[in-house]
Each structure stands twice: as C-alpha cells, then as structure tokens.
Amino acid sequence: MIGNAPFFVVGLLFLAGLTAIFMEKNLIKIAIAIGIISSAVNLFLVALGYRAGGTVPIHFLAGKETLMVLPTPQAMTLTAIVISLATTAFLLSLIMLVYRHYGTLDVDEIRRLRG
Amino acid sequence: MNWNDHLPALLLMIPLFGAFVAPLVCLLGKTTRNALLVGLSFVTLLVSLLLWRNVLIGGIAIYVMGGESFNLTLPSGMALPIRIVMEVDAFSAFMVVCGSVASFAGALFSTNYMEKFTGLGRFVSLYFLLTLGMLGMMITGDFFNFFIFIEIASIASFGLVAFWRDRPEAIEASLKYTLVSQVGSMIFLIAAGALYGKYNALNMAAIGSLLQFGVMEKIALVFIIGTLAMKCGSFPMHMWLPDAYAEAPSGVSCLLVAVSQASLYGLMRVCFSLYGVNLGGSFIPWMIISMGLASMFFGVTMAVVQHEIKRLIGYHSVSQVGYMLLGLGVGLLVLDDARGMAEYGFTAMKGGIFHIFNYTMYKALLFLAAGAIYYATGKRDLNEMGGLARRMPFTTAMFVIAAAAISGLPPFNGFVSKLLIYESVFAVHPALTVVALVTSVLTLASFVKVFQTAFLGPEKTVFTGVREVPSGMLFGMGVLTLAVLGATLFPSWTLSNLVEPAAKALVDQAGYIGAVMGGGL
Amino acid sequence: MFGTVYTGFGYWDVTAWIVFFAIAAGLTLWLRAQGRDDYKEGTDQDEIYWSGNVVPDDGAEISVPASSAYWGFRKAMAPFYKVLTGMHTGIATDIVGYYVLVVAFMAVFILL
Numbered sequence A: 001m002i003g004n005a006p007f008f009v010v011g012l013l014f015l016a017g018l019t020a021i022f023m024e025k026n027l028i029k030i031a032i033a034i035g036i037i038s039s040a041v042n043l044f045l046v047a048l049g050y051r052a053g054g055t056v057p058i059h060f061l062a063g064k065e066t067l068m069v070l071p072t073p074q075a076m077t078l079t080a081i082v083i084s085l086a087t088t089a090f091l092l093s094l095i096m097l098v099y100r101h102y103g104t105l106d107v108d109e110i111r112r113l114r115g
Numbered sequence B: 001m002n003w004n005d006h007l008p009a010l011l012l013m014i015p016l017f018g019a020f021v022a023p024l025v026c027l028l029g030k031t032t033r034n035a036l037l038v039g040l041s042f043v044t045l046l047v048s049l050l051l052w053r054n055v056l057i058g059g060i061a062i063y064v065m066g067g068e069s070f071n072l073t074l075p076s077g078m079a080l081p082i083r084i085v086m087e088v089d090a091f092s093a094f095m096v097v098c099g100s101v102a103s104f105a106g107a108l109f110s111t112n113y114m115e116k117f118t119g120l121g122r123f124v125s126l127y128f129l130l131t132l133g134m135l136g137m138m139i140t141g142d143f144f145n146f147f148i149f150i151e152i153a154s155i156a157s158f159g160l161v162a163f164w165r166d167r168p169e170a171i172e173a174s175l176k177y178t179l180v181s182q183v184g185s186m187i188f189l190i191a192a193g194a195l196y197g198k199y200n201a202l203n204m205a206a207i208g209s210l211l212q213f214g215v216m217e218k219i220a221l222v223f224i225i226g227t228l229a230m231k232c233g234s235f236p237m238h239m240w241l242p243d244a245y246a247e248a249p250s251g252v253s254c255l256l257v258a259v260s261q262a263s264l265y266g267l268m269r270v271c272f273s274l275y276g277v278n279l280g281g282s283f284i285p286w287m288i289i290s291m292g293l294a295s296m297f298f299g300v301t302m303a304v305v306q307h308e309i310k311r312l313i314g315y316h317s318v319s320q321v322g323y324m325l326l327g328l329g330v331g332l333l334v335l336d337d338a339r340g341m342a343e344y345g346f347t348a349m350k351g352g353i354f355h356i357f358n359y360t361m362y363k364a365l366l367f368l369a370a371g372a373i374y375y376a377t378g379k380r381d382l383n384e385m386g387g388l389a390r391r392m393p394f395t396t397a398m399f400v401i402a403a404a405a406i407s408g409l410p411p412f413n414g415f416v417s418k419l420l421i422y423e424s425v426f427a428v429h430p431a432l433t434v435v436a437l438v439t440s441v442l443t444l445a446s447f448v449k450v451f452q453t454a455f456l457g458p459e460k461t462v463f464t465g466v467r468e469v470p471s472g473m474l475f476g477m478g479v480l481t482l483a484v485l486g487a488t489l490f491p492s493w494t495l496s497n498l499v500e501p502a503a504k505a506l507v508d509q510a511g512y513i514g515a516v517m518g519g520g521l
Numbered sequence C: 001m002f003g004t005v006y007t008g009f010g011y012w013d014v015t016a017w018i019v020f021f022a023i024a025a026g027l028t029l030w031l032r033a034q035g036r037d038d039y040k041e042g043t044d045q046d047e048i049y050w051s052g053n054v055v056p057d058d059g060a061e062i063s064v065p066a067s068s069a070y071w072g073f074r075k076a077m078a079p080f081y082k083v084l085t086g087m088h089t090g091i092a093t094d095i096v097g098y099y100v101l102v103v104a105f106m107a108v109f110i111l112l
Helices: A002-023 A027-048 A072-102 B003-028 B030-058 B090-116 B120-139 B143-161 B168-199 B204-210 B215-232 B240-247 B250-278 B283-304 B309-333 B338-377 B393-407 B413-425 B430-454 B471-489 B491-507 B509-517 C014-033 C071-076 C078-087 C092-111
Strands: B061-064 B085-088 C004-006 C011-013
Touching: A002 A027, A002 B168, A002 C092, A027 A072, A027 B168, A072 B143, A072 B168, B003 B030, B003 B061, B003 B085, B003 B120, B030 B061, B030 B090, B030 B120, B030 B491, B085 B090, B085 B120, B085 B204, B085 B509, B090 B120, B090 B250, B090 B338, B090 B471, B090 B491, B120 B143, B120 B250, B143 B168, B143 B204, B143 B240, B143 B250, B168 B204, B168 B215, B168 B240, B168 C092, B204 B250, B204 B509, B215 B250, B215 B283, B215 B309, B215 C092, B240 B250, B240 B309, B250 B283, B250 B309, B250 B338, B250 B491, B250 B509, B283 B309, B283 B430, B283 C078, B283 C092, B309 B338, B309 B413, B309 B430, B309 B491, B338 B393, B338 B413, B338 B471, B338 B491, B393 B413, B393 B430, B393 B471, B413 B430, B413 B471, B413 B491, B413 C004, B413 C011, B471 B491, B491 B509, B491 C004, C011 C014, C071 C078
Parallel strands: none
Antiparallel strands: B061 B085, C004 C011
C-alpha cells in the first residue's frame, strides 16, 4: 500500500488543479492550475517506471546491478514537460494580450463571444 | 532506394522542412513566400496521392523511423515492436488525401487573403506546422506519437486562431481553445501512460494484440474518447469550436476543419483497431451515437439563429460531425455481429466515411467563400450584407454548390452520404433517422437564409465598390469545388475506390495488428 | 464511372437524376416563355411594386435583415432557446466544466 503513495499524490494534485480551474476567477490562477495538472501527470508517468530496488537506466553507470527503472516513461515525461512549456508560454502571452484588450483578468467578464 | 517505401516519412518531412525554412525564405520577399507556401502544399498533396495509390495496391504500408530497414518492426529477439512505427492503412491514406487537399486549398487562398496582415513568415511556419500535426495524427502507429502530433497541431492552431491579434475576440477565442485543449491533452496523456504501464508497449498494434478489457482499460478508453470527441467538436464540449473557427483567418479555418477530422480519425482508430473486439458491450457505441445525435440537433438549432456568417458555419460544423459519429457509431455497434454488419453496419460505416470526405470538401469551401465575402466587403454580419451576387458571380456559384451539398440536396455528394447514413441507421432505430432528417431540413433552412441575405436581394449603395476576389482565392475555392463536383458526378467510383477500402481496413483489426506484429493476434 | 450507388435498401443514380432534371427544367422554361404579347421589358410594367410607395434608391432600406428571418421559429421555441443559449455562456471555464462532466459521466457508467 505504501508503494502506491505516489499515485495517491498524483490523484490529489490532479484534483487540486481541476478544482482550481473551476473555482478561480483570475486567469493567471487558472494558468497556474493547468501547470499543477501537468505536474501531476508528469509525476504519474515517472512513478510508473519505478521498479523497487532498481538503479539508473544507464548501462555503463549501473555498475554491477542488473535491475533498472524503466527509461521509457522518463522519455515520455521529458517530452510532456517540453510540450507543456510551449503551451504555458502561449497561454501566458494570450492572457497578457487579453488583459491589454479587455482591461480585466476576470474569467466571467471575458465573454464577448457567446450565444 | 525505392522512393515508394519512404513515402510516409516524406509526407511528414516536407511540411516540417517548410515550417523551419519559412522564416528565412520570407526575408526574400512576398513572391518567394507565396511560392514556398503553395509549392510545398502542392508537393504534400502529390505525395499523399502517391501514398494512397501505394496503399490501395500494396496493402498496409509500414515505416519504421530510424530502423535498419524501413519495415523491420521486430528485430531478432524482440517480442514487441521497437522504434516509432508509422502504419498507413486505407483509412489513414483516405484521411491524408482529404487533409492535404484542404491544406492546399487553404494555402492558395491565403496567398491573397493575408495581404493586410504582418508577420507572415510566422504565419507560413505555423501553417506548415499545423499541416504536419494533422498528417502525423493520421499516419502514426504509435500511441504516444499520436499524442505528440495532437499537441503539435494544437499549439500551431492556438497561434493561428489568435493570428489577428488586433481583434480582442480572436484572442479570447484562442484562450478558450487553449484552456480546454490543455486539460483534454493532460487527461489523454494519463490514458496513454496507463496503457503503457500495464502493457509495456506504446505501439498501437502491440497494445491491440495484448489488450484485455478490465477496469483500467475502461477508464483509459473513456478518457481517450472524451478528449478526442472534444477535439472533433461534439456536443456538449463544442463551445470552443464556433468561436475558434470564426475568429481564425479563413485559410486557417479551412485547414482547422481537416484537423478536427484527424481527431475523429483517432477516435475511430482507437475504437476499431485498438480495442476492436475487446470493446466490452454496447455502452461505448451507444454513447458515441447519442453524442452524434445531440451534436446534430443542438448544433443546427443554434446555427439557425446566428447572424454572423462564420459563426453560423462553425455551428454547422458541430452538427455535421454528429452525422459522422452516428454513422461510425452504428458500425461500431454491430462490429461483432456478422449478420448486422453485412445488412446495415457496413453501409453505415461507408456513409460515415464518405461523409468525412464530403464534409471536409464542402465545409472548407464554405469557410473560404465566407472569407471571400469578408475580403471583398469588409463585413461579417449578415444583417449588413445584401445583393452581392451581381458583383461576385464566381463566389456566388461556388457558395451555392457548397450550400446545396451541405444541405443534402440531390444530386450533390452530401445527399449520397446522407442517404447511406439514413437508410442504414433506420435499421437500428427509426428515431435516429428522424433526428438526422430534421437536422438536414434545418441545415437547408439556415443556408437558404445565408444565401438570400448575403447574395440575393436589392443592391446596397455601400457595396457599389465591391469587385470579385483575386485569382489566388478563386483558385483555392476552385480546387475544393472540383473535389465536390467530382464526388457528385462519380459517386460509385469514389465509393468503391476511396471509401470502401477505408471501411474494410477499419473493420479489419487483425490485419492492422498483423502488419506490425507480423503474424496474427 | 457514372455508376449507380446501391445502398442495401435502394439505389441512387446520378445520370438518371440529371436527365430528369434537364427534362423538367426544359419544360419549366418553355412554360415560362409562353407570355402575353403586350409585355414590354424596361417600361413601368417591369417596376417593383411596393404598396404604392416610392421605391427608395438605396437597397439597404428595402432589404430584410437576417436576424428577422426566422423570428417565428425562434419565438415558438423560446423556452428551448432560453435553455440552450443559457448553456452557451461563453465563460472559458464552463467549457472545461462540460468536458469534465461528460468524461466523469462516461467513466461512472462504463464501470457499472
């Protein structure tokens, strides 16, 4: 049961981010909540690869050990981090432009397109 | 070296090359930039047609990225495929053809439409990245790679929807799209990670051969279907779609139509080839059918009362996606029932897949015509337009063809695919056909309204200076009109050469898995 | 190439439709061409009749705007449209809310 602790943390973080998206009114806080969700998913991917007693998955650094943690989730996590970097950059610059045009960062006020 | 073997990789490399070279080439002036945009889009179209011809003749095309040989998926001693494998079957090839025709038409259109904008080097770069993301989604055989291409396409479309950065509404539309797209992608990544964690494989064929339907697979399937249905624009997750399609420049809207079809491709690939016989009963097919019905009806009732032209066409997008979900959902419902499949399931799938082709062509044409109206008159609100048919005869003619096709009027291609869907869905339950027919009638109603207010009617004095749009835009619209008329006049050729191999490939899960795993299930 | 499309329940033939349409169009045009001898184009037999009022020069004053095109339909289904446009609030987090609700609904029902 204690070995599943990372996955409980993932669930808690994900729920925290999701709740923040719905409860918060400020756009910057919503962007931070999306960052929290990304962190939760990255933690999930890295925790998937862990094997108890394993060592770094680099062949010449592992020494005498033969049990390694899985490297593929680590590659997936790196890719996901880079993607969320690009998307966070986009999101923040869009929020900046929204502030310049609308003058407010309140999510309930930014609704000229409706109906 | 046989070029035919390397076509899947070429298909991805050409837009990628264009995307990276674009900012440099655009320093050389406007003609070079337009030549790059149109030229590379045309080359992509040629490569996609060659790939389609290859797949029709030679079966499923496999390409291993970076392997010793282009089709060595299982080197000696490996039980699961290594490296990223591109797997192009007839359905993928069909979608690639649709997508590259839409990309070429949008590129031709954008050479003239984007004259008033600055920063066009980045526009060309983003346009090629969006094409790359869309094409990659359609030909990849690796699940995490599919996620990567979804993200490439999404990030490029965030930038392109917000391209008109002086307009507040464009930024707002892009912001809403970014928000919901990010949350969706994170949930999709959880599903991808969960499937990897259980089966130690990222390749779609490998997961498909090892899959057993348990609790974790159910949750993963629900996450995947929810995200991909959101990206197609099915009700009730469609609210970003009319905003984003309306505020993007028209050449980009034309391409975004094809990008949402790529998400529909992903949805069908997961349901038919990844899960397939392990789909666990009829909950998921009925869920897809009900999402299709809701999208159809609520999309078109919202569209009838809109008064801004591109937003109206965007709501019609939502309702047309409902038709495809309905047809393919009925096919999914009878996937394991051989008699049902032979009676009506296969016809429903043919109708749904043919509708994908028709929809991409006429919807892109509608967006381009709306863009042409905006370019000529400077107005997007239907209340202020009128009497344009005298001044813009070509645009009017192409708009009439597209509007008749979308409403399902004979003899156009929309009618043929809708006929296939109506008659086969009737065998499941008559109420489904009733909803589809009512939607068709309301579609016709709203396009009669658009045509009458924009093109017919008395001449307004504010429009005396309006002239026909430049030739680049007319050529772009002409490409799509040719495709619509081709499917209209040769329906049985299109059905037997484009659609039926695609439908057969989609139903054949064992063939899809066997092409990569090299044996059987 | 100009073949017929056989659905399982019927068929569709483009050539037959076009032939019938051409025959019907020819008949209609011939009927329209039968007219009276005393009709001259370009005289005031050809003018717009606007209930006896003077027809304004600018077409903008006699055109019907698009928003009033289906007012009867919209008024008859007013409760439906009130609920539907109430759903399309335009608030960004509502879209995310609907998406999460649909995924949660599907997850609950697929596990039952």
